Amino acid sequence: MSASLSITSAVTDPGLLDLPWHEPLDVWPDDAIATLPKGISRHLVRFVHLSDYVVAIKETTEEMARREYDVLRTLQRMDIPCVEPVAVITGRLDEKGEPLMPVLVTRHLRFSLPYRALYSQTLRTDTATRLVDALAVLLVRLHIAGFFWGDVSLSNTLFRRDAGSFAAYLVDAETGQLYSGGLSNGQRENDLEIARVNIAGELLDLEAGGRLDESIDAIETSNGIIESYRSLWKELTGWESFDKTERWRINQRVERLNDLGFDIEELAITTDGASTQVRIQPKVVDAGHHTRRLLRLTGIDAGENQARRLLNDLDAYTASTYPGRKVDDEVVAHEWLARVFEPVVRAIPKDLRGKLEAPEVFHQLLEHRWYLSQNESRAIPLAEALSSYIDTVLRHRRDEATVIAPVTETISMPALDTAAIPLSDDDVVGGSWRDKV
Incomplete structure (x- = not known):
């Protein structure tokens, strides 16, 4: 390793010192490279094993690497969905002492996919719409x-499955x-036009x-981001006027924003003494x-739609296990976590x-159990649904944590021994509450 090598890093991982920084990135040895799907990039990007995780290494200029590193760190502090910056490496020299390009190192977002890897053959209409x-x-x-x-x-976005939808990073x-x-x-409209094109x-x-599925119109789909953006922007930031007697609409607005996955940190409400109108506008919103x-109650870190689905299951568990009783949310959440999730x-x-x-698995299990119950016109026990889900759904999915192959072969596995785990309705939830929901 050259004595001139400089590492600026937000993490203290000595594994950074062991990577072959003296070699051009495009000739790094295969044992260092992680096989993961990549999007399109104007720079050379390689996925590399670092300690017990994977990082993306991008060759760029020193100025751009440091600037992007700082921007990503700032966005992370603001809780904006983005990749995690790991390090900026400069001062790289090859074995002949010739300079090599600086690199930006970011942590690979597990279970995320570039849009091209979401479907190995054709991108379907509903998928394209959900991505946009x-x-x-x-x-x-x-x-x-x-x-x-x-x-x-x-191409500059990664997508993670989120209970039937996608979350973008x-x-x-x-x-x-x-x-x-x-x-x-003007700046917002400029970004929108860039996105559309x-x-x-x-x-x-x-x-x-x-x-691309033949039913998809590329231009119409790309125009869809304009409509989606403006509808959401209006809901989050727009003024709303109503009569003073309709104060319930304030709560309705808050609930509507919560359903979209946003909290209201502050509301700006103005009244006109000469009339009966109230104008309301969310001043600061956060997703x-x-x-x-869910994180506060259970410690489970999930996507917004996944969290909504898990919370619905938690609420149903509470209502069925403690009907008509006022119980401590955290106590019941801990019970649900230990006995169900x-x-x-x-x-x-x-x-x-x-x-x-895990949150996506649990969401899909609930969906699978519901479909089984509908098809068979009976309440399916959770253990039976889980065994069916593992054998007929999960086993045949591509591995989204590591390698995404165009075709996943079916692997022969022994049948799940449901007797070995506490997954009957009685064992897991202390009753037949799931038969009621």
Whole structure:
């Protein structure tokens, strides 16, 4: 390792010192490289094993690497969904003493996928729409925080499954800029137009490669981000006027925002003494209402839609186990965690646990159980549903924690011994409450 090598890092991982920084990134040995799906990038990017996790290493200039590193750290402190910056490496020299390009190191977001890897053959209509909607939500969050992206695209975004939807995470921030005074309408419209043009180009590229469903109109789908963005922006920041006798509409507005996954930190309410009108506008909003409630009650860190689904199950458990009784939320949440959620997670075979995150598995299990009950016109016990879900659904999914292959082979596994785990309705939840919901 060259004595001139400089490492600026927010983490204290000595494994950084062991990587072959004296070699060009494109010739790093195979044993250091992690096989993961990559999006399109104007820079050389490689996924590399570091200690017990994976990092993305991007060659760029020193100025751009340091700037993006600082921007990503700031966005993380603001709780904006983005990749985690690990280090900036400069002063690299090859064995002949010739300079090598500086690099930015970011932590790979587990269970995330670039849009091209979501479907190995064709991108379906509903999937394309959900990706654009997820990107619109991310863009609104960035704009509320005063961040101008400057290069909005599907390629610069990673997506994680979130209870039937997708959650979007910013990957490339090298063109971004934070403004303490917020963004002007012109800046927001500029980002929207960049998004519309880039998404259209990306979808047309998929179409040219035969990977876009014939029913999808690339231009119409890309235009969808404009509609999704403006609808959400209006809901989050727009003024609403109503009569003073309709004060219930304040609570209705708050609940509507909570359903979208946003909390209200402060409301600006103005009244006109000469009339009976009240105008209301959320002044500061933040995303993650359900995520934070689930994390506070159970310690489970989940996506917003996953958290909403798990909380619904927790609420149903509470209502059925303690009907008509006022109970401590944290006590019941701990009971639900120990008797319902954790036994399900422990029952997943070890070699299948990399398929999906635990909250997504639990969400899909609830969906699977509901469909089984509908098809068979009977209440399906949780253990039976779990065994069926593992054998017919989870076993055949691609591994989204590590390698995403175009085709996943079915692996022969022994049948789940449901008698070995406490997963009957009586054992898990102390009654037949699940038969009632």
